[in-house]
Amino acid sequence: EAKRRGRNCAVPYAAALDRGASERLQLVSQLREALRAGQFVLSYQMQYDRNGAVVGAEALLRWNHPERGLLAPGHFIGVCEDSGLIVPVGRWVLREAARAHARLKEAGFGWFRIALNVSATQFQQGIADDVAAVVREFDLPPGAIEIELTESVVMANPEAAVESMQRMREDGICIAIDDFGTGYSSLAYLRRLPLHRLKIDRAFVRDLGSGGDDETICIAIINLAQSLGLKATAEGVETEAQWRWLQDWGCDEMQGFLFGRPVPLEALLDDLRARHPR
Ligand code: C2E
Ligand code: MG
Ligand code: MG
Ligand code: MG
Numbered sequence: 630e631a632k633r634r635g636r637n638c639a640v641p642y643a644a645a646l647d648r649g650a651s652e653r654l655q656l657v658s659q660l661r662e663a664l665r666a667g668q669f670v671l672s673y674q675m676q677y678d679r680n681g682a683v684v685g686a687e688a689l690l691r692w693n694h695p696e697r698g699l700l701a702p703g704h705f706i707g708v709c710e711d712s713g714l715i716v717p718v719g720r721w722v723l724r725e726a727a728r729a730h731a732r733l734k735e736a737g738f739g740w741f742r743i744a745l746n747v748s749a750t751q752f753q754q755g756i757a758d759d760v761a762a763v764v765r766e767f768d769l770p771p772g773a774i775e776i777e778l779t780e781s782v783v784m785a786n787p788e789a790a791v792e793s794m795q796r797m798r799e800d801g802i803c804i805a806i807d808d809f810g811t812g813y814s815s816l817a818y819l820r821r822l823p824l825h826r827l828k829i830d831r832a833f834v835r836d837l838g839s840g841g842d843d844e845t846i847c848i849a850i851i852n853l854a855q856s857l858g859l860k861a862t863a864e865g866v867e868t869e870a871q872w873r874w875l876q877d878w879g880c881d882e883m884q885g886f887l888f889g890r891p892v893p894l895e896a897l898l899d900d901l902r903a904r905h906p907r
Contacts, residue, residue: 672691
């Protein structure tokens with residue numbers, strides 16, 4: 630097409646760009662509507678300690694699209710972030726996770742921890758205030774909620790990050806660094822951050838058990854966590870070999886398709902009841 634038009638190839642190119650922009654705008658308004666209409670849901674992926682005991686779950690956002698069905702964050706989270714919609718969406722996630730914890734507590738699982746993901750914009754727009762309000766409203770016990778932040782969110786403005794992390798910690802919130810090892814953390818700051826956990830990125834877990842370079846990285850992260858007094862969690866555990874390797878090297882907690890996929894709250898509750906019959 631571009632070749633046929635010769636010099637005019639700039640025209641279809643510009644048209645394509647416009648279409649991209651208008652599609653994005655349309656997606657933004659669909660997402661705004663999704664929030665209003667209650668089309669967002671949380672899926673929960675269980676997390677286990679080294680002995681295989683359940684300790685909690687990570688809440689993962691899904692969009693129950695009227696035509697396309699359940700969509701993973703890869704389809705829409707970027708647009709939420711670029712448009713600022715991530716702030717109200719993130720607030721919804723926080724309240725929904727707190728509501729889920731209240732349900733679990735009611736069912737006798739008050740010890741269960743729910744982890745949730747927080748984007749840069751949401752973190753910078755005063756997350757500590759939102760967290761404090763939710764902790765009060767739902768009377769959340771210490772350790773009920775864990776916030777997952779990426780290295781870039783924290784390192785963008787470490788001083789400000791320390792302050793809001795400190796406030797959340799005082800409210801009984803645990804804080805994890807997600808996808809650890811893929812960003813640029815200052816070790817000097819890492820030592821000063823009020824953290825509880827480093828989550829080893831899936832990319833480093835993939836080849837565990839086969840003697841590759843990634844094993845060295847995982848060992849380093851596990852040791853770093855240990856020497857800073859933090860827990861290490863491996864994400865994306867898919868095979869028995871990876872699991873055994875992580876157990877042998879002292880990784881504290883694990884999460885991945887080997888143990889289970891993300892599921893709705895009702896299925897999570899059924900699973901917990903089956904594990905802990907009364
Ligand atoms: P993440 O926080 O690193 O979450 C882990 C992702 O890995 C999830 O994808 C999960 O379904 C997937 N996963 C878990 N176990 C395995 C495994 O064994 N193998 C493989 N291949 N994948 C596994 P998901 O749900 O598509 O979420 C993708 C990302 O979207 C998350 O990465 C997180 O960064 C973001 N996200 C999810 N929910 C939220 C949210 O509520 N708010 C924000 N701001 N971001 C979110
Ligand atoms: Mg996460
Ligand atoms: Mg992760
Ligand atoms: Mg990730």
